[in-house]
Amino acid sequence: MSYQTAIFDLDGTLLNTLDDLYNAVNHSLVAYDLPKRSLAEVRLFTGNGIRRLIDLSVPEGTPSHLTDQVFDEFKTYYDAHKLDTTRPYTGMAEVIDDLRAAGVACAVVSNKADFAVQGIIDHFYPGKFDYVMGERAGIRRKPNRDMIDVILRDLGRSADGMVYVGDSEVDIETAKNCGCPCLSCSWGFRDREWLVEHGATTIVDTPAQLEAKILA
Numbered sequence: 001m002s003y004q005t006a007i008f009d010l011d012g013t014l015l016n017t018l019d020d021l022y023n024a025v026n027h028s029l030v031a032y033d034l035p036k037r038s039l040a041e042v043r044l045f046t047g048n049g050i051r052r053l054i055d056l057s058v059p060e061g062t063p064s065h066l067t068d069q070v071f072d073e074f075k076t077y078y079d080a081h082k083l084d085t086t087r088p089y090t091g092m093a094e095v096i097d098d099l100r101a102a103g104v105a106c107a108v109v110s111n112k113a114d115f116a117v118q119g120i121i122d123h124f125y126p127g128k129f130d131y132v133m134g135e136r137a138g139i140r141r142k143p144n145r146d147m148i149d150v151i152l153r154d155l156g157r158s159a160d161g162m163v164y165v166g167d168s169e170v171d172i173e174t175a176k177n178c179g180c181p182c183l184s185c186s187w188g189f190r191d192r193e194w195l196v197e198h199g200a201t202t203i204v205d206t207p208a209q210l211e212a213k214i215l216a
Contacts, residue, residue, distance in 0.1 A: 002216050005157045006099055007148060009166035010110035010117060010134075011046055012188030014092050015124060018043055019085040024078040025057050028070045034058060043189050047170040048142075049111035049135055050074065075113070082116055088124045089187060091207035096128045098211055107131035107151045111141045111170070131155055143173035163214055169198035183213055 011017045022042045029036055037045075037057050045056040054071045062070075096106050106129050110117045117134030131151050140146040152158060164175035167188025172195070175182030184200040186192045195203055204210040 003104060003163040003214050004161035005105045006214055007107045007109055007164050009171050010108055010112060012167035013165060013185050015086055015088050017086045020082055024074050024081060027077050028074040031073050032066060032070055046189055047168045050113055082120060083123055095207045095211045099214060102215055105130045105155050105157055109147050109151060110134045143170050143177055145177045148178050172199050183210060
């Protein structure tokens with residue numbers, strides 16, 4: 001077995017959350033008479049947390065107090081609608097089961113707010129992960145390694161023997177900052193060409209390929 005610990009990104013890796021994020025962004029923009037964003041724009045804006053998602057979604061030059069209001073509206077709406085269309089990628093639950101059965105500790109780390117991450121994982125992957133962590137006050141978000149260090153500490157693991165799994169350039173940079181390999185998923189919010197352009201070295205196209213790489 002190559003790896004003892006596998007840490008997974010959430011959005012675009014374990015779950016297709018894009019439509020719910022898109023709907024929440026546009027609901028919040030329209031609530032304050034701001035122009036909507038396209039699905040492609042919202043897809044590109046994800047990866048650095050929901051505050052950054054809103055900062056990028058409001059028009060350039062939007063006053064900070066208005067951005068704050070849009071952000072608050074987004075949080076309220078998304079919390080109520082985060083399960084409307086979100087679905088796990090087919091085969092990922094089985095991959096997690098197989099990895100844990102083989103002795104691999106599995107964790108989730110996301111720049112999404114911790115309350116949302118906990119609720120979504122409890123709904124779609126109940127009891128399947130050894131550790132789940134979203135954005136928390138006082139801990140720097142990905143691509144900084146701080147969240148990963150918390151997970152490894154609490155699991156009693158080290159970065160040696162760890163692999164990071166994600167779907168974006170943020171994940172590639174996170175793995176680099178942790179000094180560990182990154183397995184980039186082509187089924188997420190970035191396509192293969194984008195991943196290659198942003199430094200992906202190992203791309204997997206299916207959950208089965210992902211499992212094989214981790215257990216090789």
